[in-house]
Amino acid sequence: MMLQIKNLEVEVENKKIINSLNLSVGKGEFHVIMGPNGSGKSTLALTLMGHPNYKITNGKIEFDGKVINDIPVDERARMGMFLAFQHPEDVEGVKIIDYLRLLLEKVKGIEPAKALQIIPSKAKEVWFSADMLSRYINVGFSGGERKRFEILQALLIKPKLLILDEPDSGVDIDSLSLISHKIRELYEQGTSILLITHYGRILEHIDPKIVRVHIMKDGHIVMSGKEELVEKIEKEGFKKVFEECGCNE
């Protein structure tokens, strides 16, 4: 198993957000998590990555066969986990090119000279020009630029597990299509995917047959299924789906 979550319970500021959550993501699998606002999707993403504000009070997370509950974020990243944030942070004064070069050097062991060749060509694939590369990280970026920059970092790092927290929110149509393409590209290169979303649109370029869908509600997974679950939710909404399955009890 690439990722195994067992009976997970998470608190934020003494409030329980996630409880008895179980989920397994195998190597080379594509999982989608959907759920209404406040169901704990982002909390799950940030907990998986080891955010210090999210306290695991029960259960465990295993990555690549190792319990990572107490492993700090940077180590998780170097083990092969990558979170594309819903709201990527601004980092004032730090040029993208300098940052990416450092990242490749420190995390991937790629020489700076080589990095300088790789970065611009990858950047171009997500519509980042040479000019864009001398801008500061996320400062003044549009929604689409932010999300494309997250994808660029994933493309450069090639993680074992890519967790995407709403890569489709606040994004223009063209960026959405590109991001969908790039997620597929990473998937095809062997990256396992855990994608959190509200809409099916982001799956536009993904083969429906490969997708496993989970529905989250009140901090745990209430339903799992295949791609038709996405269509059902898009057509009927969470409320009706929850009524039908008796998930409201």
Add this chain to the structure above:
Amino acid sequence: MRRLKRKDSRKYLRSVVAMSELTVQDARSIIEEQIETLKKRNKEPEWMTKLRYKAMDAFFEAPHNDPIIKDPLDYIAKAEEEMYPEVKSLDELPPEMLALLDRLGIADVEKKYIAGLAVQSDTSIVLNDFLKEWRKKGLIVESMEDAVRNHPIVKDLFLKQFNPYESKLAAYHTAVWNGGIFLHVAQGLKVPMPLHLFFLIQNSAMAQAPHIIIHAEPNSEIHLIEGCTSPVLVRHSLHLDMTEAYIGDGANVKLSVLQNWPEYVHTRPMTRARIGKNAEFINTTVGLGTGKSNIANPKYWVDEGGYVELNGIILGQKDFYVDLGGEMNLDALGARGLNASKSVIMDKSSVITRGLIRANAPKTKGHISCDALILNPEARMETYPGLISQVDDAELSHEAAIGKIREEELFYLMSRGLKEEEATQLIVKGFVNPLLKDIPVEFVVEIRKIIEMAVSGGM
């Protein structure tokens, strides 16, 4: 003064001075001796020697107000505690200085320059030919000692913005000033590349007080970069440099001072500038190694339509004490001033910023911004912005942001696999980056390295 023999050239000697017994009379005779030595060595004109003696008298009467240096008398005899032997060629430089020059790519400085003033242009060494050629066009770069003898105008510029009676430290500087630069840019002359200046100070008990005059005639342009590579060959505990800048009407002058002092030295840089009509003066000071303590209160007077900018970058480390002021007097219609500082404060250091802008004329504009990043709970920051308006239609404003590194920002960078130290270094470098806009790239590289080392050391 004793000199080391050649064979001891890598060592330095420690001269023993009994400190506690120093009386005012002792101090007077020490200063007198220093003045006499300088007078002879420099073959000074009489007006200069007179000025020195006047300043010596002032020293004993002037007020003294310094939170760290309680009694300047302590520092007079201490002026020379340890010193390196005379250096005649680059090979004889202490290894740490050679390494620094090497990193900056200026280890090839011609040997003939090593005895005094070395000047470097943006990308390569300014050879004698460069200065000769620009000299014909009206650029004078001379050691202050030579300039005092060679150029009558120096008499009209020297100590015209300071008064020895205003403070003991100003008086002491004036009495024993030694070393420094006279920079004169003729009317309309535009020097296209920055001049990098560094001094080699050696074998002088009084080498702690360089005097710098920048005289930019109307419509001239120059960028002067001072310090950073200043290898101080005499180990002393108090450094008092004084800079007087005269920016003529329509002139455009940048002065970037890169301070990287050893940690045993107290520094009290004194800078003042008069900025002419529609002239511009951009004064950047980067305090990487600020020394044990660094207190500065540069003052500027801005004429009609003129502009002054003080950019201060401060790296507070260990138990260093840094106090950066900055007084801007907007004295005529439409004068403008900007005082921007960014401080990175770590360990147990204290940083204080106190910009002051006085709007003395209509349609003037001034802004103070003070940002600080505090890396340790024991580090301290205080800021006192001062805005004084004497007129109705001035625009004065200030903003301050003092805080720690945001957890979310750190988490974001670390989530990509950067270690906490690497992510912190990146954030700190990014924080100061906007104020490094006028600093040439090779220095920026050096500055970033120093920041990285400081952050690592502090973690």
